[in-house]
Amino acid sequence: MGFPIIGETFGYFKPHGFYELSPILKKKMLRYGPLFRTNILGVKTVVSTDMDVNMDILRHENKFFSLSYPDGLVKPLGKDSLFFKTGNIHKHIKHISMRLLGSENLKQKIIKDMDRVTQEHLSLKANQERFDVKDAVSSLIISHLTPKVISNLKPETQSKLMKNFNAFSFDWFRASYTLSALRGLYNTLWACREGMQLMKDIYARRKTSREKYDDFLETTLDELEKEGSLVNEDVIVSLIFTLCCITQDTTSKATCMALKFVSENPKVLAELKREHEAILASREDKEGGVTWEEYRHKMTFTNMVTSLLLSSKAMGAGYTIPAGWIVMVIPSVVHLDPEIYENPFEFNPWRWEGKELRSGSKTFMVFGAGIRQCAGSEFARLQISIFLHHLVTTYDFSLSKDCEVVRVPGALFPNGIYMNISKCSKVT
Numbered sequence: 001m002g003f004p005i006i007g008e009t010f011g012y013f014k015p016h017g018f019y020e021l022s023p024i025l026k027k028k029m030l031r032y033g034p035l036f037r038t039n040i041l042g043v044k045t046v047v048s049t050d051m052d053v054n055m056d057i058l059r060h061e062n063k064f065f066s067l068s069y070p071d072g073l074v075k076p077l078g079k080d081s082l083f084f085k086t087g088n089i090h091k092h093i094k095h096i097s098m099r100l101l102g103s104e105n106l107k108q109k110i111i112k113d114m115d116r117v118t119q120e121h122l123s124l125k126a127n128q129e130r131f132d133v134k135d136a137v138s139s140l141i142i143s144h145l146t147p148k149v150i151s152n153l154k155p156e157t158q159s160k161l162m163k164n165f166n167a168f169s170f171d172w173f174r175a176s177y178t179l180s181a182l183r184g185l186y187n188t189l190w191a192c193r194e195g196m197q198l199m200k201d202i203y204a205r206r207k208t209s210r211e212k213y214d215d216f217l218e219t220t221l222d223e224l225e226k227e228g229s230l231v232n233e234d235v236i237v238s239l240i241f242t243l244c245c246i247t248q249d250t251t252s253k254a255t256c257m258a259l260k261f262v263s264e265n266p267k268v269l270a271e272l273k274r275e276h277e278a279i280l281a282s283r284e285d286k287e288g289g290v291t292w293e294e295y296r297h298k299m300t301f302t303n304m305v306t307s308l309l310l311s312s313k314a315m316g317a318g319y320t321i322p323a324g325w326i327v328m329v330i331p332s333v334v335h336l337d338p339e340i341y342e343n344p345f346e347f348n349p350w351r352w353e354g355k356e357l358r359s360g361s362k363t364f365m366v367f368g369a370g371i372r373q374c375a376g377s378e379f380a381r382l383q384i385s386i387f388l389h390h391l392v393t394t395y396d397f398s399l400s401k402d403c404e405v406v407r408v409p410g411a412l413f414p415n416g417i418y419m420n421i422s423k424c425s426k427v428t
Ligand code: HEM
Pocket: 082, 083, 094, 097, 101, 242, 243, 244, 246, 247, 248, 250, 251, 254, 310, 311, 313, 315, 365, 366, 367, 368, 369, 371, 372, 373, 374, 375, 376, 377, 379, 380
């Protein structure tokens, strides 16, 4: 159980190489097997790295286990966030979220502007100094998503809100031992406070005006006004803010990972180019961008690339025996188990050939599982695929030499991921 009070907290948050399992987990698993006891952040904890136990826990949330997240996560997002809701309310909020992030809305309302804005942002970066990929992808997501969420904002209100969405990051939580993490925490708390207040004002104004708009805010207002609605105004305001913030944070980080791995693997890059150039060659409307059909039916290899084993998520579930203990589920260990995945630390998109990757299973929990399955996985895949499409068909690119990834235990880029791009000679 480690030292009194702090237990083994530092061991779990100690940065370690991307291509290895956390040393403390490795040591514990060797000694005790896939289930063991510890003390993290002063909380008595049972850690589960066992795939069957993990799946069972995730499937039985609300029945045998109740979900909890560390306080550090609750604070910025607030108690009204969907992450902290359970039962029917959680189900209802998730359903509302899918009206923004589900396939139908992505296909009908999001993909076109996502494609256009991605092209515009890449074009602005061409021949400039090197740029931070995470910042660039975050801004382009916020630029095309914000008007879909709230369509009638004055330019100054919109840019203030976008600044708050952009400032949010989970990184501080992943690196809770450094000074820069404290700065990150301050920025995130500030962004949440200011952004949530701004959202409340926007919401109140829309409600009193009762003008109709074709956006997600309108969808949520309709939900709120339905008879017997399970959600209130605070939940809706928090939902909109949470979704916009985590969309930019998670997708931009996943794009960085994809670029790092692709640029280090010439065979993968060549295959990606081949797939995307074939899409361009067969596109009837040469001026049009990526279509939903292309994304779903002609990007088989790209889909395998975006199914990186990048999740190092840990989740907590309150367990009644022994009283007061929590069970921490760590699904990523399964992804790195050589008995399940051959050479698990090797970036090998071909390992997914012919596999179904859209729903989770006990050996594939990149996007979670059970009722907590990720709401934004399709959005993230679509955005990364569109980014890769334009990058590999239009630009030559190179990443800075010092692009490093560590696990703390989630993935973190200590020096950022910086890139240079220039138009390929054949398209200039
Ligand atoms: C590559 C990027 C992403 C990864 C690896 C990822 C991973 C995950 C995982 C593992 C979970 C389960 C968490 C748990 O059970 O506690 C989850 C849940 C969730 N994700 Fe993602 N996610 C990604 C992108 C996104 C995006 C773009 C959104 C958009 C808003 C999003 C929204 C959510 C939401 C709302 C939940 C909570 C679902 C619930 O509580 O029912 N995610 N994600």
